[in-house]
Amino acid sequence: MFFHIDTKSNAPLYEQIIQQVKEMCAKGLLTPDERLPSVRELSSHMVINPNTVSKAYQELERQGIIVTVRGRGTFISKKTDRTSDPGRLKAIRESLKEAVIENYYAGYSKKELIKLLEEVYEEMEGKTDEN
Amino acid sequence: MFFHIDTKSNAPLYEQIIQQVKEMCAKGLLTPDERLPSVRELSSHMVINPNTVSKAYQELERQGIIVTVRGRGTFISKKTDRTSDPGRLKAIRESLKEAVIENYYAGYSKKELIKLLEEVYEEMEGKTDEN
DNA sequence: TAGGTGTACTAATATCCTTAATACACTTTC
DNA sequence: GAAAGTGTATTAAGGATATTAGTACACCTA
8 A cells, every 4th residue: 555666757756656646546446535644654664755745645635636634644535527627638638649649659550549548448447348 | 830838837848849849740740851940040939048949959869859960950850660669659558547547537438538539639640530 | 641643834955947158060151 | 261050068057846854733533
């Protein structure tokens, strides 16, 4: 239930934590109301500063991913549909756009790119085959 | 044939230039052997430092997107298939993974995500409908 | 009360981004 | 050859961000 640091990455530590929490939620490895490690616990385990962990948790709360309760800890939020949130849609399109550009330079076809997306999707969802 | 700065973005100026050059190549708005604006020309037009433009061009050359010729200028490289380049494939998967995670929070289905990818793809390629 | 929670604050350091000014090597044109 | 245009290299400075360190506070639970 902890995270790992990629020292080769240019991404800040607090963003690496954010990314991994979101990824684990999407994968179902973290479920609503589940408790995250405390700030001090996680910081000492990752050998980083408590402030850095706190910064990550605060940003996750700002995004609605987690909820913090003073004196008790931080917990995964209940998932609410946000299909009407234009910001989320824009973020998806932005990521897909980057993928399409990289795909252009890689030289794969449109079909192959879609197949790749399906692969990544199934790795994430654990091969549930609805829709 | 110039680029625009998004002051709201946290992305560094030189990365915004890189992104836009790659996007224009993928869209076919920049073609092989076409000449880019000179470092001084672009920097004065964008009202930024020549060093910043130079940094963007050097990174683009490192990625094989452009070629610089001393005393002549910088030009778009000929496109070569890189389907065997594992780095490119990894970059694509990474972008797709981010899209899938965002898609999880947005609450769209797998079908809808694939449809979104097709939309973005066609916006890029100008609706050529092969494969 | 004791120990665990998240939070706030100030200070210091390191790294990155950007600008500035100058100089050099190369190519093309006249 | 001279002039003007190319990309590049260098040093210096300022600003923003990321990270660490140390301390203190407010809250909850046992």
